[in-house]
Amino acid sequence: MTATVPGAADAVAPGAAPAGGLAAHQVCVAYGGQRVLDRVDLHVAPGETVGLRGPSGSGKSTLARVLALLHAPDSGHVTIDGEPLGGVRHRLPAQLRTRVAILFQSPRAATDPRLSLADVIAEPLRATGTPREQAAARTAELADLVGLTPDLLTRRPHAVSDGQLQRACLARALVHRPDYLLCDEATAMLDASTQAHVAAVVTDYQRRQGAGVLVITHDPALMKRWATRVVDLPAA
Amino acid sequence: MTTTALPAGTALTSPLLAVDGLTVRFRLRDAVVHAVTDLSLTLRPGELLAVVGESGCGKSVLAHALLGLLPGNATVTGRARLHAPGRREADLIGAGERHLARHVRGRGVGLVPQSPATALTPVRTGRRLLEETLRAHGHTRRDAPAAAVRIAADVGFDPADLDRYPHEMSGGMAQRLATALALAPDPPVLLADEPTTGLDRPLVDHTLDLLRRRCDTGAAVLLITHDLAAARRVADTVAVMYASRIVEHRPAEALFDDPAHPYTAGLLDALPDRAFVPVPGHPPRLTDLPGGCAFAPRCARATDACGTLPRLAADGTGRVACHHPLREEAPA
Numbered sequence: 302m303t304a305t306v307p308g309a310a311d312a313v314a315p316g317a318a319p320a321g322g323l324a325a326h327q328v329c330v331a332y333g334g335q336r337v338l339d340r341v342d343l344h345v346a347p348g349e350t351v352g353l354r355g356p357s358g359s360g361k362s363t364l365a366r367v368l369a370l371l372h373a374p375d376s377g378h379v380t381i382d383g384e385p386l387g388g389v390r391h392r393l394p395a396q397l398r399t400r401v402a403i404l405f406q407s408p409r410a411a412t413d414p415r416l417s418l419a420d421v422i423a424e425p426l427r428a429t430g431t432p433r434e435q436a437a438a439r440t441a442e443l444a445d446l447v448g449l450t451p452d453l454l455t456r457r458p459h460a461v462s463d464g465q466l467q468r469a470c471l472a473r474a475l476v477h478r479p480d481y482l483l484c485d486e487a488t489a490m491l492d493a494s495t496q497a498h499v500a501a502v503v504t505d506y507q508r509r510q511g512a513g514v515l516v517i518t519h520d521p522a523l524m525k526r527w528a529t530r531v532v533d534l535p536a537a
Numbered sequence: 538m539t540t541t542a543l544p545a546g547t548a549l550t551s552p553l554l555a556v557d558g559l560t561v562r563f564r565l566r567d568a569v570v571h572a573v574t575d576l577s578l579t580l581r582p583g584e585l586l587a588v589v590g591e592s593g594c595g596k597s598v599l600a601h602a603l604l605g606l607l608p609g610n611a612t613v614t615g616r617a618r619l620h621a622p623g624r625r626e627a628d629l630i631g632a633g634e635r636h637l638a639r640h641v642r643g644r645g646v647g648l649v650p651q652s653p654a655t656a657l658t659p660v661r662t663g664r665r666l667l668e669e670t671l672r673a674h675g676h677t678r679r680d681a682p683a684a685a686v687r688i689a690a691d692v693g694f695d696p697a698d699l700d701r702y703p704h705e706m707s708g709g710m711a712q713r714l715a716t717a718l719a720l721a722p723d724p725p726v727l728l729a730d731e732p733t734t735g736l737d738r739p740l741v742d743h744t745l746d747l748l749r750r751r752c753d754t755g756a757a758v759l760l761i762t763h764d765l766a767a768a769r770r771v772a773d774t775v776a777v778m779y780a781s782r783i784v785e786h787r788p789a790e791a792l793f794d795d796p797a798h799p800y801t802a803g804l805l806d807a808l809p810d811r812a813f814v815p816v817p818g819h820p821p822r823l824t825d826l827p828g829g830c831a832f833a834p835r836c837a838r839a840t841d842a843c844g845t846l847p848r849l850a851a852d853g854t855g856r857v858a859c860h861h862p863l864r865e866e867a868p869a
């Protein structure tokens with residue numbers, strides 16, 4: 302893994318503001334008339350791990366989805382390195398889309414049950430046309446990084462535990478070396494050792510890559526240990 | 538929750554659930570997964586047993602095996618006798634699908650599944666799911682709606698949100714709905730698989746208190762949890778699983794303050810309010826377990842003796858499977 306911020310960034314946003322980062326500006330989201338996010342600002346700078354805290358239903362996951370461009374806000378917008386990002390994720394050019402990755406709480410809901418774990422990890426590479434051999438090498442490298450033994454890689458999701466599947470989802474999230482990684486309760490269903498391991502893998506990646514990380518967790522002890530800065534999201 | 542109450546005298550004698558030598562294997566194309574091996578435990582009326590252990594060690598498979606919910610490539614052996622009050626004793630292993638569906642699942646043994654967001658039927662609202670469950674378990678068309686509201690409130694699910702579909706719920710809401718669905722038939726034994734995942738602190742405490750109160754009325758709960766602090770707070774006893782086997786089992790306080798198995802100690806050290814260091818190395822492949830102690834490759838105390846399988850043997854306060862336990866006690 303290279304230790305530099307990838308050059309793709311420059312190609313996309315040549316005149317980007319020097320103050321880099323992934324940011325939400327005055328974001329509003331309502332579900333069926335019920336406002337969940339009301340003019341929310343949030344900034345994640347490269348190299349920092351921001352902890353996002355708030356009561357259940359306060360919209361933490363919604364905000365993470367907005368930042369990952371999986372949910373278009375009703376008003377407000379998202380910027381990367383000062384560059385506004387319009388529209389939804391799948392319409393964006395690949396170099397831009399792959400700069401932000403998200404890891405969810407429930408890996409079952411986030412994976413295609415027909416794919417082997419190796420394919421779960423490699424799928425984003427296929428989508429961007431990475432040659433097969435290169436994709437296989439990258440998959441093996443990531444599987445090793447997240448602690449998945451080769452025998453697990455040929456299995457489908459129903460034949461592995463939730464924790465093993467979450468490791469595969471982490472590998473998948475890192476596959477394009479994102480500049481920003483959003484972890485939405487990503488370790489909530491993991492045992493203490495796997496949680497400590499996942500947090501260590503993310504932190505190590507973040508340091509080497511200079512990536513910005515957003516961590517959502519209800520666990521105060523974990524928040525204290527993992528985040529370098531904590532932001533509170535008030536109840537909706 | 539009154540139907541599960543037992544006369545005080547019976548509490549210590551007959552377990553509600555007695556699992557003996559439970560073993561589960563999964564056949565894969567070119568390998569066999571050892572998911573649960575020779576597992577024995579009892580659940581007594583009023584007991585809250587927490588099962589903890591690293592991801593993939595077999596906790597959920599244990600719960601699914603007891604309910605006959607495993608896929609077709611599973612082979613289950615051993616016994617699991619359910620002795621619910623007022624009902625005939627039944628062995629859950631090898632019981633027919635019909636018997637399990639009519640007498641065991643929900644009614645005799647409830648399950649709060651892990652990942653409820655995917656387990657909930659997506660085309661029904663929370664209210665319909667809950668009312669249907671209640672009516673399948675003896676509530677009338679007339680009293681089911683009020684009971685649904687009451688049970689929702691019990692688990693901290695705002696009844697005003699009952700008309701949402703599962704995909705319109707946050708992870709935490711789906712979790713609480715799944716708990717409500719499992720509690721609705723008031724089963725004497727409840728298997729709760731990570732029931733507090735995704736809940737914030739107040740809701741975690743609320744759910745744990747609810748489980749604790751169930752036990753205080755004579756029901757039994759097997760709580761599968763990654764949350765060791767939660768286990769410590771509500772469990773009477775804790776079983777630690779490693780690579781398909783129970784490696785340590787004792788009262789909660791003794792286990793947390795003075796663990797005997799090196800793996801238990803490692804798991805506790807991984808907590809963010811302790812060392813936050815993962816247990817070194819990776820869990821073994823369950824398709825290719827070593828002949829001796831499965832923890833040996835990761836264990837600082839391993840010696841040649843560990844090449845033979847340590848027996849799960851009684852010590853002063855519980856059971857431990859280790860040749861060189863961290864606490865020395867006179868065998869019971």
Ligand SMILES: Nc1ncnc2c1ncn2[C@@H]1O[C@H](COP(=O)(O)OP(=O)(O)OP(=O)(O)O)[C@@H](O)[C@H]1O
Pocket residue numbers: 332333337355356357358359360361362363364704705706707708709710735736737
């Ligand atoms: N598709 C949807 N339709 C309607 N309501 C929704 C939808 N998705 C989320 N919500 C609601 O929006 C609110 C915020 O959801 P979100 O998942 O962002 O909360 P959260 O802070 O992560 O909650 P939790 O900690 O319980 O998971 C919740 O009340 C939720 O039910």
Ligand code: SF4
Pocket residue numbers: 798799800830831832833834836837838839840842843847858859860861862
């Ligand atoms: S039996 Fe040996 S290897 Fe296994 S936990 Fe005990 S000391 Fe460690």
Ligand SMILES: [Mg+2]
Pocket residue numbers: 361362486707708709
């Ligand atoms: Mg959430």
